[in-house]
Amino acid sequence: MSIFDELQQAIIDGKAPVAKEVTERALGEGVRPAELFPNAIVPAMNEVGRRMRDCEFFIPEVLIAARAARAATDILRPLLVGDEEVRSAxxxxxxxxxxxxxxxxxxxxxxxxxxxxxxxxxxxxxxxxxxxxxxxxxxxxxxxxxxxxxxxxxxxxxxxxxxxxxxxxxxxxxxxxxxxxxxxxxxxxxxxxxxxxxxxxxxxxxxxxxxxx
Amino acid sequence: MNGRERVIAMLQGQPPDHLPVMPITMMFASDLIGARYLDYATDFRVLAEAQMRVAEGFQFDYVSVISDPGCEAADLGASIKFFPDQPPAIDEENALLADKSKLSALEIPDPAGGGRMANRVKGARLLKEQSHGEKIVEGWIEGPCAEAADLRGINALMMDFFDDPEFIAGLFTFVLEMEVAFAKAQVDAGAELIGIGDAAASLVGPKIYQEFVWPFEKKMVDRVHALGASVRLHICGNTRQILDGIGRLGCDIVDLDWPAPVAEARAAMGPGQALLGNLDPVRDLRNGTPESVYAAAAECHRQAGPRFIVGAGCEVVRDTPPANLAALVRYGMEHQA
Structure with a gap:
């Protein structure tokens, strides 16, 4: 399992401490912060959205997934300043x-x-x-x-x-x-x-x- | 048959002379007598006057003390925001149990203690007097999930299901005991039917509902029955994923909100369950015409079959055209179970 997949799974599973640990490990291994958004965080939340739409996830699962995503983004956001690869929609x-x-x-x-x-x-x-x-x-x-x-x-x-x-x-x-x-x-x-x-x-x-x- | 007899007949499996009519009205009733909603929610005399007026004017079969979810939380000391002309609301940002450790120090308020719970109990007593046995008097309590959300904050509670199941069990146990005491006070005051509102239960999905919520709803239903009262369960929102569990609670009336089709509820709960509802209060009842309301009620009845009580999916919206509400009632009066 790639480190992107690890982070993605941690978010989908709503495991905030794991998401934090994987994010820190990824950065330690030289992954650029901006890479983690399109390769892990965004697809994870898209999957959470799909599961909610298909009645596989309900509010509790969605909220803990969001919390796990936040555990990652709180680390990453301060590192993104000036990074052109992350464009706001x-x-x-x-x-x-x-x-x-x-x-x-x-x-x-x-x-x-x-x-x-x-x-x-x-x-x-x-x-x-x-x-x-x-x-x-x-x-x-x-x-x-x-x-x-x-x-x-x-x-x-x-x-x-x-x-x-x-x-x-x-x-x-x-x-x-x-x-x-x-x-x-x-x-x-x-x-x-x-x-x-x-x-x-x-x-x-x-x-x-x-x-x- | 008068309204009370009609409802009791339906609940006992006897044929009423026509379908019972029991839509929830709160702000609509308050507006009917020109009262501010703050007064309706906090002064039992205002509530009773409005309930009697709406029930007699529109020929409902019942009157109710339901006003807002904040009575119990207020008496526990929770922060409640009051508005001049809309329902009081829980101030989640300052939730009573933002710090979970405070649960162990909470004490069940005295339902006769002079607070908002006592006001509701007085409302039940006054409605019992004023309805002269012609309408069934409904008391109201919060369900385990809804009240827990009010005390803990709904966002935090949703995550507690995963983070701290032990806390959930403790909180639900406290809520159960408090609500049963509240129900008892209302039954003693004259309520023959207790409404249980468990709005937040529609948010948790079938797995958490079955594991955490259902066992406490079941205990609550059983304990209210033990008080000698019937139970009407109302869960706001989309209950399609938990209909089967709701059907196994033993409620006398399942009051279905509009996102769940009546036919699905009937299929999940079997032919014996009395179902109430479930016109969309906004799209069908407020925005419709008398003709479309009548047709929507007929469709609910068709899907429900004979064990059916006429009502909207949730509270009748305050600016509902009276002619639309009258059409809903007329459907009930013109049809037998």
């Missing part, structure tokens, strides 16, 4: 809208986007529109991804879009929305650019939004 500001504290869905989407090569700025839960505006401005985000689990809070997605428009940022950033009560027609009705039915769909939506920008 885009920057996504994500969060659960104001008044809503549900974050499992948002976390899974953020993790899947990150594994797909996006830079993630996760604003957490109960996020007011002005915080989104500030983050878009600070990070030059390509996409805003907002989540809501309640019909009472999904209206705040519109408030985010309005706030981006008021700040003069609406033309610079695409907005995608998702969450249990959110539908494609709702997304359209509030002027969002995209809708993700689930985490996998969200990745495709983000990719297409960035490509179309």
């Amino acid at each position: 885009g920057t996504v500001v994500c969060g659960t809208v104001k008044g809503d504290l549900h974050d499992i869905g948002k976390n899974i989407v953020a993790m899947m986007l990150e594994s797909a090569g996006f830079q993630i700025v996760d604003l957490g839960v109960d996020v007011p529109p002005e915080k989104v505006v500030a983050a878009v401005r600070e990070h030059g985000a390509n996409v805003v991804a907002m989540s809501a689990l309640l019909t009472t809070t999904m209206v705040n997605m519109k408030a985010v879009i309005d706030a981006l428009a008021a700040a003069g940022l609406r033309d610079q950033v695409k907005v995608m929305v998702g969450g249990a009560p959110v539908t494609e027609s709702w997304a359209q009705s509030i002027g969002a650019d995209g809708y993700g039915k689930d985490a996998s769909a969200a990745v495709e939506t983000a990719r297409s939004l960035v490509a179309a920008a």
